[in-house]
Amino acid sequence: MISVDDYLNEVLAIAKPLAPLDMPLLDAHGATLASDIYAGERLVIRGGGRIRSTHIGLAASIGLDHLPTRPHPRVVVISAGEDLTEPGHAIDDRHSYESNSWLLTTAVREAEAIGYRVHTIPDTTEELKDLIEDQLVRADLVVISSGPRSVEMMRSALNSLGAMNEREIAMSPSGHHSYGLIGPDQTPVITLPSDSKSAYICCEIFVRPMIRQMLGRKNLSHRVLSATLDGEVSGELSLRNYYDAIISHDNEILRVRPADESARADANGLIVVDEKSSVKRGGSEVSVILIDRRAD
Numbered sequence: 001m002i003s004v005d006d007y008l009n010e011v012l013a014i015a016k017p018l019a020p021l022d023m024p025l026l027d028a029h030g031a032t033l034a035s036d037i038y039a040g041e042r043l044v045i046r047g048g049g050r051i052r053s054t055h056i057g058l059a060a061s062i063g064l065d066h067l068p069t070r071p072h073p074r075v076v077v078i079s080a081g082e083d084l085t086e087p088g089h090a091i092d093d094r095h096s097y098e099s100n101s102w103l104l105t106t107a108v109r110e111a112e113a114i115g116y117r118v119h120t121i122p123d124t125t126e127e128l129k130d131l132i133e134d135q136l137v138r139a140d141l142v143v144i145s146s147g148p149r150s151v152e153m154m155r156s157a158l159n160s161l162g163a164m165n166e167r168e169i170a171m172s173p174s175g176h177h178s179y180g181l182i183g184p185d186q187t188p189v190i191t192l193p194s195d196s197k198s199a200y201i202c203c204e205i206f207v208r209p210m211i212r213q214m215l216g217r218k219n220l221s222h223r224v225l226s227a228t229l230d231g232e233v234s235g236e237l238s239l240r241n242y243y244d245a246i247i248s249h250d251n252e253i254l255r256v257r258p259a260d261e262s263a264r265a266d267a268n269g270l271i272v273v274d275e276k277s278s279v280k281r282g283g284s285e286v287s288v289i290l291i292d293r294r295a296d
């Protein structure tokens with residue numbers, strides 16, 4: 001079993017920053033500056049951040065009409081499952097609505113990627129392999145979440161396209177995890193658990209940093225803060241446990257409470273209980289991941 005931190009380091013190793021390109025000033029607004037900008041020997045704009053209006057004005061004032069930028073990664077999100085039905089269609093007791101691809105595609109867009117959503121109901125491994133292969137022409141990164149009965153099909157399809165690494169991660173919630181490089185251009189791919197809650201948490205913890213690194217950003221992960229817990233959370237020893245959370249301020253004190261099912265969509269953070277703890281009671285200090293969906 002591998003730790004969360006070690007797995008993150010492994011997937012970051014295949015998420016190389018994209019090659020920079022020069023863009024006209026107005027088009028460069030909102031992109032990531034690929035390198036430091038100098039006026040003579042004087043540093044005027046530090047690279048690695050999002051290009052804002054003040055940067056555009058400063059670049060123009062020193063005579064630049066283009067800036068070196070990192071392109072936004074193109075991320076193809078594939079959901080594969082024979083028991084999943086597209087929203088808007090009727091379902092029976094044997095099916096459920098497909099939600100992971102909608103959730104994950106918008107999550108990667110919040111991380112400043114260009115997200116493409118693909119839902120498939122493959123009949124054979126070869127059919128799924130062909131679909132993944134067809135998507136590689138527009139992908140800098142492929143993210144796959146498959147239904148419980150499609151995991152073996154997905155595993156076989158990916159192994160036929162490249163070198164994959166399967167891992168069991170010491171975290172909860174969790175599921176099937178793998179990553180690798182596939183296709184003629186060695187495109188990075190990462191698989192996420194089929195459960196939507198697990199898939200979302202793993203997207204924020206693993207996929208978002210991959211995208212940010214491909215963008216050339218310095219801050220890859222969400223901020224981790226300390227907050228006072230309202231309520232109680234319990235988990236498993238030896239695993240890093242994550243809980244959807246509502247973070248708020250109370251008289252300048254940061255407070256956090258677990259988000260129940262009715263408030264899950266409004267959760268703005270994750271409570272983290274480390275591998276050495278199993279219970280955190282009300283009033284204790286806990287680590288929280290602040291899910292900040294604003295581009296920075």
